Every structure is written in structure tokens, then in C-alpha cells.
Amino acid sequence: METIYGNLKGLKPSQLKQLKRLYHQRLPGDHITTPEFAQRLAAISTDVKQPLCAYINRRGQVIRVGVGSPSQTKIPPMELPRYGAERLCGIRCIATQLKSETPKESCLTAMAIQRLDALVILNTTGSGFERRGGGATGYIKETYLAHLLPPTEEETPVTEETNTAKFGLSWTMSPPLSLDILSKQDFLDLVEGLEAEFRRQFIVQHLDARDIEQDRVLIVGLMTDGTTSARFEDGLAEIGRLVDTAGGEVLQTVRQKRSRPHPQTVVGAGKVDEIALTVQTIGANLVVFDRDLSPAQARNLESRLGVSVVDRTQVILDIFAQRAQSSAGKLQVELAQLEYMLPRLKGRGQAMSRLGGGIGTRGPGETKLETERRAIQRRLARLQQEVNQLQAHRSRMRQQRQKQEIPTVGVVGYTNAGKSTLLNTLTNAEVYTADQLFATLDPTTRRLLITDAVTGETCPILLTDTVGFIHELPPPLVDSFRATLEEVTEADALLHVVDLSHPAWQSHIRSVMAILGEMPVTPGPILVAFNKIDQVDSDTLALAQEEFPQGVFISASERLGLETMRQKLAQLVHYAIAL
Structure with missing residues (x-):
């Protein structure tokens, strides 16, 4: 379809017709442009008194005509071929500008964003236009040729400290050229040479990549x-x-x-x-x-x-989907993913729904979008029912434990604080541990023997490891994992594990306490256990001891301070039961 893009305001029908005729032009594949095509584009540009851009593929076909500068007429990224960092996009741009000046950086940036094969700027001047046989013929004062440059080994690699004004990408622009010299440039030789170097650099940079499919x-x-x-x-x-x-x-x-x-x-x-x-x-x-x-x-x-x-929530949901091992965990993750996905189905959203009835809602039948929405809603209803059954099952399990009159302590904390490692050290639970966020999702309950703080007798308590918290825990996860999080609210007391070696340990404490404060049932008394003390300096340790004098300081991996923690747990449980 011969669509003209850009600013069409004020253009006459005859001018639009001239622009549409550009689509019928065919350039030789090995030439950047021809004098005839360049002159015609310049003539139309002067006639409409606006810069023009013609985008041409490697077969020499004009695939897009725009009114405006290269930065104003960019091809949307979704419409560009996706070849990756080792290729160019296969399209060049021939652009005009009415002022006799060097191309602006915004034009070169547009070239880089689109990874164009090349950008040609035609500087036109009104004084050189004359009428020949009733038609306008343009005079091109000078031309510029620009293209991207592959990175070289000597250049500093792109890092977080890279100067963002230069975007870490380089290009080159020729000095002013005559149209005759420009039209004789071997275009295919230029592009093939550039892409060969781009591919070589791409292979060098990613030779050590373990997984080529990695995001x-x-x-x-x-x-x-x-x-x-x-x-x-x-x-x-x-x-x-x-x-x-x-x-x-x-x-x-x-x-x-x-x-x-x-x-x-x-x-x-x-x-x-x-x-x-x-x-x-x-x-x-x-x-x-x-x-x-x-x-x-x-x-x-x-x-x-x-x-x-x-966004952040999608990354967390992806991690949960990878980590879920039990049927209960997979069930809760799927529920959270569907709740997040439902409002994000692409299309006209609720405006396409047939549920409302009335004018504008009748048609040939359900759209694909509406069909997907209905299927997700049905699946959500089934999953919600299964989560309710899971919630009831865990409630019965807790009631059975309560009948045995064994105190329960919920182990909570920011993700990767060392909760599962502590549970393994204390009870030989063999829960999976790793230096990763959200390494475990499913709650694990194990028996631990402690010495009663009053009678001195040995008695059991139940420790329940729960899913790790994180700053602004996504609402879909809170809703879906309520069956798991109830293990926290139903516990007699809580053991809050803090990674003291993390620079933001104070922020982590606030985040966990904020999430606990939003629970429908107020949790019991809390003992704060500062973990990984073998990895912190004396100043950090002193600060934590000053702010939390009742806390306990341990290293689960090195088995430091565990006996003191057992004594503090015994006092905590005794206090919780007395309440």
C-alpha cells in the first residue's frame, strides 16, 4: 500500500500523488542511489517545502516514504527485520534537508537505532530549481554519506559507566560529496564488508557464552x-x-x-x-x-x-515458575501468573467483550482475544478453587499439630537471608539451598528439640521455613500464596532471619516488617536472628547490636551462635504460649 508517513498537513493532492509515485521507482542493487532518483526526491522536497525520506531495501525497492527528517520518520522497531547485533537491517535511507548544513546528530542517532545500511543526506537549495517542461527539477548542492562502524578490539567495551551521550556506538560520515561521486559508490561492497566485520566482532565477544539462548x-x-x-x-x-x-x-x-x-x-x-x-x-x-x-x-x-x-513482577513470577517443585507450589504460581496476565492481553480489552451486550457489541462472533480471556477466567476459577482446597488442607494439618500441643515457630525473612540453611543446620532437613533469590518456595516443617526456659526439660518445637519476602512483594504472589503465608500468621512465634552481610540489611528488615504488618492476622512475637556474621565487619556488627539489643547473632553455615539462639527460642516460645 502506497502510504505516505510523517507530517502531511498542508500538502496538496498533487503533491501527495508525486510522493506516492516514488514507490514505483526501482534502484540498481549495487548503487546507493541514482542521480535521477536523488534529483526527483530533491525536487519534490523543495516543492512541498519540507524534508523527505525514502527508505529502500537491498533489492532497490522503495518501501517507505516519509515527510520529515530521519528522526521524525523512523521505521517502528517492530516493523524492522530483527537480525541481532551482528547484522544491519537491510534498509538504507535517502533524506533531504532544505538547509545547507552538516547532518544533525539526531539523524545519525536515528540511523543507529534502526541499524540502517546507510544514510544519505541530500542538501538542496531553492536557488537551483527551475522549470523544465512544466515540471520542477531539483539542484543538489552537496551530499553526505553516513554508516555505522563495527566496534574494534581497542575500543573500551560498553559498561554501566559508558558515556550514554555517545550510546557506545560509533558511526562515520563522509565529507561533502558531489552527487556524481555518491552515485558511483559500490553499495553492496560497503554493506557486505561492514556486516562481515560486525559478525566477526559478535563472535569474538560471545565466544565464551555458555548458553547462546540466554536472555x-x-x-x-x-x-x-x-x-x-x-x-x-x-x-x-x-x-x-x-x-x-x-x-x-x-x-x-x-x-x-x-x-x-x-x-x-x-x-x-x-x-x-x-x-x-x-x-x-x-x-x-x-x-x-x-x-x-x-x-x-x-x-x-x-x-x-x-x-x-x-517489569519486576514478571521477573519474580518467572523465578517462581522455575523454582516451584511441589504440585501446591506450581498451582499457586500458575494462579499468580494468570492473574497478572489477564489484564495484559493485547487488544481493545473490555471494549471487545460480548458480555455487556447492546450497540457495538454484536458481530460475527467471539474474537480470539475474548476467547483467550474466557479461557483464562475459567482456568482462574478452577485454580482458585484448588487453592481454597489447599488452604483448607493446610488448616487441618495445623489443627492436628495444635492438638499435639507442640509450639510452632515460623522462619521468615528477606529472600536469600539463609532461612533454609539455618533449618538444615538445626534439623538436618536437607532443604535445597543456593546463593540465589527465592531458592525455595514450598514451606517445610521440621521438629527441633530445645530446653524449656522455665522447667529445664527438653521439649520439641516445630520450625516452618516459608517463602522469602522481597521489597514490595507483587500483589498477585501475595494473593496466590496466601495458603503458604498463613503458616506465618498461624505460628505461635516468628524467627526473623536477617542477612547482616547485605549492604541494605536495614531496608530488608523494614520490608519484611511491612509485609508482616499487612497480614490479615497479626503474627506472634518475633526473635530477630542476624545471620552471616562471619562475613561482616566489626562496625556493622556493633550497629546491629546497638539497634537490636534483643537480637541473636549467628552464622548458619559456620554453626556460630546456634546454642544462644536455641536459648532465645526457648524464651520466645515460653513467652508466646503465656500470651
């Missing part, structure tokens, strides 16, 4: 008003660990500071272009934001970036 991730962090620099950096470090736990490889992190998130794209328009260019530069296939995105924001970003965009 290559660009993280985007937004710092808004009210967020401290320390909290912001902790959040970025955490999302990096989440991506690593999910099996992705973090290539780079992009930061922006705004007073509030942009309602459509979270970050500003300029930063979106920077992210799109960085994605092309480093060969990322996934962009992860450090916050939750609305369905509209995710769709807008994907359409402009050309790669998948996920």
Missing part, C-alpha cells in the same frame, strides 16, 4: 522524587540479581532521574530513543524495568524498542 538483558532504572540514591542503587542491584537468578545475562544498566514516571513510557521520549539505540548496540533481546509497568506502558515500550519488555 541478554538491558536493565532500566528510574529514580523518582522521594527515593534516596542508596535505595535506588539497592533496587538496581536487586533487579540485577533477580535477572541473574531467572537465567538472564545483564549487559548494561540505563538510569534516569525524573520527578515522576511518564504515564505512557515510564521514562522520557529522549531516554526511550537512548534505550532503543543501546538495545541495538549491545544486542539485547530483553529490557527489564526496575518497577511495575501498566499494560499500556509495556505495549508502548515494546512498540518503540522492538524487543520484549518486562
Whole structure:
């Protein structure tokens, strides 16, 4: 279809017709352009008094005509071929500009974002136009040829400290050329040489990659008003660990500071272009934001970036899906995923639903989107029923334990604080442990013998390891894992395990206490156990002892302070029962 893109305001029908005729042009495959095509494009540009862009594939076909500069007429990333960082996109742009000046950096940035084969700028001048046989003929004063450059071994690799103004990508632009010299350039030789070098560099950079299918991730962090620099950096470090736990490889992190998130794209328009260019530069296939995105924001970003965009909740859900081992865990994870997915089905949303009836809702039948929505809603209803049955089953199990009059202690804490390691050390539980976030999801209950704080007799208690908490635990997970989290609210007391070696240990304590405070039933008394004391310095230890004088300080892996913790647990249980 001969669609003209860009700013068409004020154009006459005859001018639009001239623009549409450009689609019928065919250029030789081995030439960047021809004098005839360039002159015709320049003539039309002067006639409409606006810059023009013609996008041409390697077969010499004009595939897109736009009114505006290269930065204004970019091809949406979703419509561009996705070859990866080792290839160019197979499209070149011939652009005009009415002022006699060197091309602006915004035009070169647009070339890089799209990974164009080449960008040709035709500088036109009005004084050189004359009428010949009733038609306008353009005079091209000078031309410029620009193209991307592959990275070299001597260049500094792209890192988080890379100057984002340069985007870590280089290009070259020729000095002013005559149209005759430009038209004689061997285009295929230029492109094939560039792509051969791009492929060679790509292979060198990724020779040691263990898994070629591994997600290559660009993280985007937004710092808004009210967020401290320390909290912001902790959040970025955490999302990096989440991506690593999910099996992705973090290539780079992009930061922006705004007073509030942009309602459509979270970050500003300029930063979106920077992210799109960085994605092309480093060969990322996934962009992860450090916050939750609305369905509209995710769709807008994907359409402009050309790669998948996920938020923090989706990464956590993916980890939970990988970690769930038991049928109960898998059930709760699937419920959380479907609850998250339902409002994010692409399309017109509720406007397409036939449930409302009335004008505008009748038609040939259910849409594919509505069919998917109904199927998900039916599955959600079944899963919700199964979770309710699971909740009832665990309630009966707890009642049986309570009949035996054995006190229960729920082990809670931030993810990767060492809860499962502590349970294994105390009870030989053999629960899976790893230096990863959310290594275990399913609650595990084991018996531990302690010495009664009053009578001195040996008596058993039940320790229940629970799912780890995290800052702003996603609501779908809280709802779906309520059957598991009830193990916390029903316990007689809680053992709050804190990773003292983590730089943000104080923030972790606040996050866990905030989640506990939102529980429908107020948990019992809490003993704070600071873990991994063998990995902290004396200043950190002194600060924790000053802030939490009633806490206990241990190292589960090195078996330090465990006897003191047993005594404190005995006192805690005695106090909880007395309540």
C-alpha cells in the first residue's frame, strides 16, 4: 500500500500523488542511489517545502516514504527485520534537508537505532530549481554519506559507566560529496564488508557464552522524587540479581532521574530513543524495568524498542515458575501468573467483550482475544478453587499439630537471608539451598528439640521455613500464596532471619516488617536472628547490636551462635504460649 508517513498537513493532492509515485521507482542493487532518483526526491522536497525520506531495501525497492527528517520518520522497531547485533537491517535511507548544513546528530542517532545500511543526506537549495517542461527539477548542492562502524578490539567495551551521550556506538560520515561521486559508490561492497566485520566482532565477544539462548538483558532504572540514591542503587542491584537468578545475562544498566514516571513510557521520549539505540548496540533481546509497568506502558515500550519488555513482577513470577517443585507450589504460581496476565492481553480489552451486550457489541462472533480471556477466567476459577482446597488442607494439618500441643515457630525473612540453611543446620532437613533469590518456595516443617526456659526439660518445637519476602512483594504472589503465608500468621512465634552481610540489611528488615504488618492476622512475637556474621565487619556488627539489643547473632553455615539462639527460642516460645 502506497502510504505516505510523517507530517502531511498542508500538502496538496498533487503533491501527495508525486510522493506516492516514488514507490514505483526501482534502484540498481549495487548503487546507493541514482542521480535521477536523488534529483526527483530533491525536487519534490523543495516543492512541498519540507524534508523527505525514502527508505529502500537491498533489492532497490522503495518501501517507505516519509515527510520529515530521519528522526521524525523512523521505521517502528517492530516493523524492522530483527537480525541481532551482528547484522544491519537491510534498509538504507535517502533524506533531504532544505538547509545547507552538516547532518544533525539526531539523524545519525536515528540511523543507529534502526541499524540502517546507510544514510544519505541530500542538501538542496531553492536557488537551483527551475522549470523544465512544466515540471520542477531539483539542484543538489552537496551530499553526505553516513554508516555505522563495527566496534574494534581497542575500543573500551560498553559498561554501566559508558558515556550514554555517545550510546557506545560509533558511526562515520563522509565529507561533502558531489552527487556524481555518491552515485558511483559500490553499495553492496560497503554493506557486505561492514556486516562481515560486525559478525566477526559478535563472535569474538560471545565466544565464551555458555548458553547462546540466554536472555541478554538491558536493565532500566528510574529514580523518582522521594527515593534516596542508596535505595535506588539497592533496587538496581536487586533487579540485577533477580535477572541473574531467572537465567538472564545483564549487559548494561540505563538510569534516569525524573520527578515522576511518564504515564505512557515510564521514562522520557529522549531516554526511550537512548534505550532503543543501546538495545541495538549491545544486542539485547530483553529490557527489564526496575518497577511495575501498566499494560499500556509495556505495549508502548515494546512498540518503540522492538524487543520484549518486562517489569519486576514478571521477573519474580518467572523465578517462581522455575523454582516451584511441589504440585501446591506450581498451582499457586500458575494462579499468580494468570492473574497478572489477564489484564495484559493485547487488544481493545473490555471494549471487545460480548458480555455487556447492546450497540457495538454484536458481530460475527467471539474474537480470539475474548476467547483467550474466557479461557483464562475459567482456568482462574478452577485454580482458585484448588487453592481454597489447599488452604483448607493446610488448616487441618495445623489443627492436628495444635492438638499435639507442640509450639510452632515460623522462619521468615528477606529472600536469600539463609532461612533454609539455618533449618538444615538445626534439623538436618536437607532443604535445597543456593546463593540465589527465592531458592525455595514450598514451606517445610521440621521438629527441633530445645530446653524449656522455665522447667529445664527438653521439649520439641516445630520450625516452618516459608517463602522469602522481597521489597514490595507483587500483589498477585501475595494473593496466590496466601495458603503458604498463613503458616506465618498461624505460628505461635516468628524467627526473623536477617542477612547482616547485605549492604541494605536495614531496608530488608523494614520490608519484611511491612509485609508482616499487612497480614490479615497479626503474627506472634518475633526473635530477630542476624545471620552471616562471619562475613561482616566489626562496625556493622556493633550497629546491629546497638539497634537490636534483643537480637541473636549467628552464622548458619559456620554453626556460630546456634546454642544462644536455641536459648532465645526457648524464651520466645515460653513467652508466646503465656500470651
